[in-house]
Amino acid sequence: MPVKTIAWENNSLVILDQTLLPTEERYAVLETVEDVHRAILRLEVRGAPAIGAAAALGLYVAVQHGAFPTYDSLKNALRQAADFLASSRPTAVNLTWALERMTEVAEGMPGAEPEAVKRALLDEALAIMAEDREACRAIGRHGQGLLADGSRILTHCNAGGLATVDYGTALGVVYAALEAGKKIRVYADETRPLLQGARLTAWELQKSGVPVTLICDGMAAAVMARGLVDCVITGADRIAANGDTANKIGTYGLAVLAREHGLPFYVAAPLSSFDLGQPSGDKIPIEERDPDEVRLFRGVRTAPPGVDVFNPAFDLTPHRYVTAFVTERGIIRPPFAETLKGLSDR
Amino acid sequence: MPVKTIAWENNSLVILDQTLLPTEERYAVLETVEDVHRAILRLEVRGAPAIGAAAALGLYVAVQHGAFPTYDSLKNALRQAADFLASSRPTAVNLTWALERMTEVAEGMPGAEPEAVKRALLDEALAIMAEDREACRAIGRHGQGLLADGSRILTHCNAGGLATVDYGTALGVVYAALEAGKKIRVYADETRPLLQGARLTAWELQKSGVPVTLICDGMAAAVMARGLVDCVITGADRIAANGDTANKIGTYGLAVLAREHGLPFYVAAPLSSFDLGQPSGDKIPIEERDPDEVRLFRGVRTAPPGVDVFNPAFDLTPHRYVTAFVTERGIIRPPFAETLKGLSDR
Numbered sequence: 276m277p278v279k280t281i282a283w284e285n286n287s288l289v290i291l292d293q294t295l296l297p298t299e300e301r302y303a304v305l306e307t308v309e310d311v312h313r314a315i316l317r318l319e320v321r322g323a324p325a326i327g328a329a330a331a332l333g334l335y336v337a338v339q340h341g342a343f344p345t346y347d348s349l350k351n352a353l354r355q356a357a358d359f360l361a362s363s364r365p366t367a368v369n370l371t372w373a374l375e376r377m378t379e380v381a382e383g384m385p386g387a388e389p390e391a392v393k394r395a396l397l398d399e400a401l402a403i404m405a406e407d408r409e410a411c412r413a414i415g416r417h418g419q420g421l422l423a424d425g426s427r428i429l430t431h432c433n434a435g436g437l438a439t440v441d442y443g444t445a446l447g448v449v450y451a452a453l454e455a456g457k458k459i460r461v462y463a464d465e466t467r468p469l470l471q472g473a474r475l476t477a478w479e480l481q482k483s484g485v486p487v488t489l490i491c492d493g494m495a496a497a498v499m500a501r502g503l504v505d506c507v508i509t510g511a512d513r514i515a516a517n518g519d520t521a522n523k524i525g526t527y528g529l530a531v532l533a534r535e536h537g538l539p540f541y542v543a544a545p546l547s548s549f550d551l552g553q554p555s556g557d558k559i560p561i562e563e564r565d566p567d568e569v570r571l572f573r574g575v576r577t578a579p580p581g582v583d584v585f586n587p588a589f590d591l592t593p594h595r596y597v598t599a600f601v602t603e604r605g606i607i608r609p610p611f612a613e614t615l616k617g618l619s620d621r
Numbered sequence: 622m623p624v625k626t627i628a629w630e631n632n633s634l635v636i637l638d639q640t641l642l643p644t645e646e647r648y649a650v651l652e653t654v655e656d657v658h659r660a661i662l663r664l665e666v667r668g669a670p671a672i673g674a675a676a677a678l679g680l681y682v683a684v685q686h687g688a689f690p691t692y693d694s695l696k697n698a699l700r701q702a703a704d705f706l707a708s709s710r711p712t713a714v715n716l717t718w719a720l721e722r723m724t725e726v727a728e729g730m731p732g733a734e735p736e737a738v739k740r741a742l743l744d745e746a747l748a749i750m751a752e753d754r755e756a757c758r759a760i761g762r763h764g765q766g767l768l769a770d771g772s773r774i775l776t777h778c779n780a781g782g783l784a785t786v787d788y789g790t791a792l793g794v795v796y797a798a799l800e801a802g803k804k805i806r807v808y809a810d811e812t813r814p815l816l817q818g819a820r821l822t823a824w825e826l827q828k829s830g831v832p833v834t835l836i837c838d839g840m841a842a843a844v845m846a847r848g849l850v851d852c853v854i855t856g857a858d859r860i861a862a863n864g865d866t867a868n869k870i871g872t873y874g875l876a877v878l879a880r881e882h883g884l885p886f887y888v889a890a891p892l893s894s895f896d897l898g899q900p901s902g903d904k905i906p907i908e909e910r911d912p913d914e915v916r917l918f919r920g921v922r923t924a925p926p927g928v929d930v931f932n933p934a935f936d937l938t939p940h941r942y943v944t945a946f947v948t949e950r951g952i953i954r955p956p957f958a959e960t961l962k963g964l965s966d967r
Contacts, residue, residue, distance in 0.1 A: 297922065297924065297925040298922055431839075462931075464839070465813065465915065465923070465924070466839065467811065467813060467837035467838065467839060468837050470923050470924070473915070473916075473923050473924035473928075474923065474924065477924050477925055477928045478924075478925045478928075481925050481928055486929075487928065487929065488929045488930065488931050489915060489916075489924055489928050489929065489930045489931075490915075490930070490931050490932075491813035491814050491838070491870070491871075491915060491932075492813065492837070492838045492839040492871075493777075493810070493812065493813060493838040493839075493870050493871025493874060494870055494871070494931065494932075494933065494936075495874060496871075496873045496874030496877060496936065497870060497873060497874075497933055497936040497937075498931065500873065500936070500937070503931075524837070524839050524840055524843060525837075525838075525839025525840070525842075527842045527843060527846065528839060528841060528842030528843075528874065528878055531842060531877065531878055531881050532874055532877055532878075535877050535881075569811065569819070569835060569836075569837060570819075570835075572918050572921060572923065573921050575918060575919050575921050576643065576644055577811070577816050577819050577820065577918065578643065578811065578816070578819035578820065578823050578824075578835055579643040579823055579824045579827050582819075582823045582824075582827055582833065582835050583832075583833065583834045583835065584834065584835045584836070585808075585834050585835075585836050585840065585844065585849075586836075586837075586840075587840065587843055590840075590842065590843040590846070591843075591846070
């Protein structure tokens, strides 16, 4: 995956602004915590693991240039910034997971020199990024074992290098299979309303030379009925202790269709996307976004002005539709209430 | 339904150019058979019953102003025009049905005065239009009996007044329920790639004062899981003798999801959409359209240039997912191989 999604360069947080893809490949420096909040809210950086990494670095950015006379003043500033960043998007658990890891680092150094705490915070954020890179490669290694040579994979939204620090989760499995010498084709749902499949997944795969066929979301059932795909692999924004999975709107319908057509439905996600404190998916908050995401595309009207719109950004796939989770610790199969126990690194 | 979709006015075929909705309400006069062919191909007029009516009038337009010395010269011109119009779109059977009805009128008057044949052709085309109006109202009357007061209906694409001469099939049921004093809400799938749900159904219902909520196609499963809809009603482009139904891409997935959620899945269509000569859906031709329908929206790029696209315009819903057909002759329930027998008016 040759694209740099998030980087720490010249003491600055740099992200690829994904709202401009596929027409423009532009990097943005996020100089303040407000910049980071806005970039997450506006989906300039998106994808659960990438949001986690951006938030971790964002928390460091929040205090990087501040003059803090005492440990406590730094800790207060951090708490405020963490609450602010946590409010940017509700569904991906990686956001609060990363912020909690960062906050715990500071809280583990009571009374320390503010500059020493800052250095530890940067180290932790960079560690979160490095771990994400490694987790994606491990997910790829484990997941590619599920794929026969010649497999055709349906995916939804973007769970690729653009959704992580690099490499990807669902697409990490694809990249690893290709690296293992297997022939692979990807069918990519365009993923309305924001077209992350068309704008990001198709672009990322095309750039990497991976054969990809773009379809509209409503075509997935026909693609399955015609026998054009062998399995479905998606990412996840939050997975409950029983395996219920929140992911991009449209995932649940795909999971139902996969079962109807006898196709495996795999969810590829790092441990940081599991929220084992949630016994089931019922309480996972589902973000609803601006109706104009559905009524307009880049300023072009797609529907009558003012028409009522329901625009949930995520849906919930009950665990019974999930064939297996692909994690950095391996493949996890049902019964998930048993097999997920003790998995979290929290 | 206050919109005029197709009309015969001042000796001319007038259509509402649906490619411009919802931003512009512009009527076009189709002066030649080439105009009619292009209007059908470009979806300026679309929806199976509307295509049938436009083709019938289009066949008259093809010979309207011609000077034919003999019956045979007129008949040859008609045959040529009918073949040309039939080539515009392959899936909706109403197109060939209407052209055959028109051709049979001419063939039933061997040796007649060309002007007399022309008059009979216009009468037949106007009869087809009048019958469609009546059929839609009868579909509405029968179908509304299926809906309880307060029903929330999910529909796909546009099977409304804009898909017929007026009033509609699936939306005809909605209009009839409202006329019967029932409270109704419609959830409309936007229906990618050409957004007939967003551009046409939402516009038509909004204009008629019917409560409508627009969703993206991938949201239908979540809407069902949340208990927001009571049934699904769609139109059809072609129905085989066993009940297999070709309709707008995305319909099949909806039918699977409806069954998974225990919701009735109704198909509302006039007899002219049934093709009882086809024992099953396997041989129904499924149109594939320009990949740029998926890659661009009104000139705005939605995907990387040149990315491979699969763009079938229709899919096939196997009869086992259909709860009932709503026709002008009443509600037809399984086993369809029995109950559809002898239904056709052909």
